[in-house]
Amino acid sequence: MGEALNGLKRSMMCGEVRETNVSQKITLMGWVQRNRKLGGLQFIDLRDRTGIMQIVFGEEINAEAFEKAKGVRPEYCIAVTGEVVLREAPNENLPTGLVELKCESLKVLSESETPPIYIKEGLDADERIRLKYRYLDLRRPDMQRIFMIRNKATKAVRDYLDNNGFLDIETPMLTKSTPEGARDYLVPSRNYPGMFYALPQSPQIFKQLLMVSGFDKYYQIVKCFRDEDLRANRQPEFTQVDLEMSFVDQDDVMALNEGLIAHVFKEVAGVDVKLPIKRMKYKEAMEKYGSDKPDLRFGMEIMNITEDVKDLDFVVFKSAIENGGSVRALCLKGGANLGRKQIDKLAEFVKTYKAKGLAWLQIKEDGVKSSIAKFLTEEVTNSIVKTTKAEAGDAILIVADKDSVVLQSLGALRLHLAKEFDLIKDKNEFNFTWITEFPLLEYDEEEGRYSAAHHPFTSPMDEDIDLLETNPGAVRAKAYDLVLNGEELGGGSIRIHDSALQKRMFKALGFTEESAQERFGFLIDAFKFGPPPHGGLAFGLDRMIMFLAGTENIKDVIAFPKNQNAFDYLSEAPNIVDKKQLDELGIEIAKKEN
Template sequence: MAESMVGLKRSHRCTEVSSADIGKKVTVMGWVAKRRNLGSLIFVDLRDRSGILQILFDENIIGKEGFDKAYTLRNEFVIAVEGEVIKRSGAVNENLKTGDIEIAAKTLRILSESETPPFPIEENIQTKEDIRLKYRCLDLRRPDIQSNIIMRSKVATLTRAFLANEGFLEIETPMLTKSTPEGARDYLVPSRIHPGKFYALPQSPQLFKQMLMCSGYDRYMQIARCFRDEDLRADRQPEFTQIDMELSFVDVDDVIDVNERLLAYLFKEVLDVDVKLPIQRMTWQEAMDRFGSDKPDLRFGMELQNVSDIVKDCGFGVFTGALENGGSVRGINAKGQGSMPRKKIDALVDFAKGYGAKGLAYIAIHEDGSYKSSFAKFMTEDQMNALVKAMDGEAGDLLLFAADRNKIVWNVLGALRVELANQMGLLDKSDYKFLWVTEFPQFEWSDEEERYVAMHHPFTMPMDEDLDMLETNPGAVRAKAYDIVLNGTEIGGGSVRIHQADVQSRMFKALGLTDEVANEKFGFLLDAFKYGVPPHAGLAYGLDRLVMLMAKRDSIRDVIAFPKVKDATCLLTNAPDVVDAKQLDELSIKIEEEKTEE
């Protein structure tokens, strides 16, 4: 039966008690993590968000009634204990912060009882994720998850403090705004007061933070909730959190400078890791050519090699056909993997097909220098030797090649090098390799829409020297855009914004947007720009992704208190769900069932 805590006040969290408190009376409260009955003594591991503290129940100290009550304790009971801090009677537990002490209980109150949990409340359990998320309130008690959530809070608090010290103002932007469908799908919110009209939840505070620059606020920041109705992966959620900022009277170097110092501060304060400044920079083109990715993982080598010139006259139609169609032939060298079984190589081929490849060509170099290849019969001995040399191939290496359009070759080999690095154990989560990727293409061609679309967004400033190509060769225009990458994951991105009306107009035309359409979508921002807009630039981090990497986790769901799963549902609350017909009537919405033909 649950008891009241009237007259009790917690004096310490569990791990706030230390050997310095020996002899003192304390009051602690928390959950029973474990109970061990030794007959005349009962030991309980008491858990709260700070960690574990051992409680000793001795009938000679607590009395028979209190001892009998301690005997009824089960895992996850919530209890309050008054007692004295004493030196641990048994062996010291080096794995616990409180491993050299315990509390000799003098009183015990059971504040709440618990049913048997559906899974153990322990670190690194193997319980299926859907079960853990259904009982998320229990999952959140696990010490490893609590550590992640506490780290996230610390990162947010330190970020606010650092940016405030740098002169940033924290300003909230609206959650209910206008739909501007240029990018991911919006989540729409129907208006009861304006039937047939909808708000959109913000995909980012982009337009509002640019207007704040027009309003003279100079340096803005916000830890902002954002929403995108898109297909989900391990590092995506329908609702997520950005560390968002915008600065006036700056260029690329100014934004990078303040953010490098922010990252160095966070990693030192939270992880005691020194980030070497300045962080390495690499253009988008170099990143693609060397790593096949605009978010390259620099913890290992295995760089792409362009061997198009070496194989251009060979007899292998896969290579020559790709080159004739304007593509390329590139390869990677998996050092020491030459003895990989054919079954595993076939699995790599299937993996590559998932990224658009028609197949993979390979050369496995044996320890005696001979080799086995999927295409050797189409090549002369000199051509094969030249190819192996170009790939820095040595005895025991596995050389893998892709041939197609550049975009496909980059995608395939970029993903393949990471997959191989994972298989080869080259990915150390304690090794933090940062990189700025700069000079992104301004546009990318959309086969679906048959037009150029903005790679970042329509307000990104082109490189000054590329402005003349906006109309004549938009595909070659580079943007003043920059992403910050950590261990192969983009954790943030931003750009210098367009502040000149004529450049913005040319940008819209390059995107196929008429003045009328541009005004319809972005009129409120363009109107603000008529009244004096400063040069400005900004950046936004994915807080979830950043903390995921800092916590050495593989999924952002492990660092979000109440995440959704891949189909955007919440297993805890069963959202989304149906609503009452009355609510729909008030919103002038009617749900029609989809009719299927018999």
């Protein structure tokens, strides 16, 4: 049976007790980490979210509390009152390690069964068990530290934006489905049978409407939803720091957000972010690193060796070049020592990115060894070595195909090699870069039309506007992503505020006036009434916290996450609902055919 507090108040937190509290009588409350007997005394380590405090019980201190303490087990929730004294045997590993509490009164507030997981730092347990008993997993000190970091980070965000004149304004969770990005989560309407709301993938349209409303600086920390197949570090519901500004250009938005990032990382992690953050154009990022979110903590740039090998009588290279593709390479320092099995594994790796294979050269002390040796001349070999800046002991890894395949496969191989050969020396480095001048449109071969690379309201660069009708694939966007250590931290754009240009954009995307009005009518109508020039950005808050907390698992920074199949082991959602509820909504579940 648990005892009632009966007016007993907690004086302070367990992790706050110090030598300055010696001789004071205090009350602490928390959970039992462990209970041990030593000589004629009983010792309990009491834990709350601030830390651990040692509580000592003895016959001479208080006989009743001493007897009761013998029956206390780990994870019991208790309250203790007593005098703070100096410890005879200090523990320098604990902030509270110089003091202990001589317990004069013990209340067992509630008992605990043996937990299904250990409440300890660095728990190595099955993820399913951790998620099922998440409330116990969250008791662990390392997990609680993450959520203290999250709290500190969100406060820093709010403080910075408040100091810069932003208003926190909420936008609807029940809105209209505009299927142009990922799949929407749909919510059936009881009042309008057969009709559905959609949960927002982002507040995009609403924040633009707020700019039309004259709220020139908006933000919110907001839940967003995407019903998509979950890759690593994706969740069906996630949190964004979403903001929008009026009367700005691209540089204004980027400068404001650089200041935000610098403030948050300084406040939370004590890290000085060097400003201004360097910028890189999308084209350069793709050609050098094979990625629009390059990890710049190590080198190994992709080298174009097409000119060096264009005259070789090697059908793989020749056909790639003749079909408008290219031949490109990575130089792996020390790669001359790789065995054939290791190289074959790398070849299999690039094939998963649609590359047909991997050619290679190893620059050894006694000459060059190569998978394509019979096609190489000394002149071509020397040219490849010069272009790739390879030295004795290195390996040159080559892919030939259309550019998209070459860059994607070598970009992925670059990251794979960095992990495999530990090329990132400073794991605590924060390497930021802006990626700019993204393509405005991407051609969808399945749909046979262009789609918006960002969203349909992204503004083209002024000098590219006239290409919308003649060469849409060449149009660059006023879009920008902030990348940190190979991960997109946030992204945004300057929006189209001119109605005529928005119509041209819709036309380039294959929308008729009627279909554009049907999907985005309320935004189109609003733009008839003097919209200001505006732009914004959204940061992935969960991803930001991952960096600040030093974890690589997004589930660690979300209090109650779902698994890779979007299932919640804790509440067992999604689940079936009563037929009565379905009838009220006019929904009948179709039987699945075997």
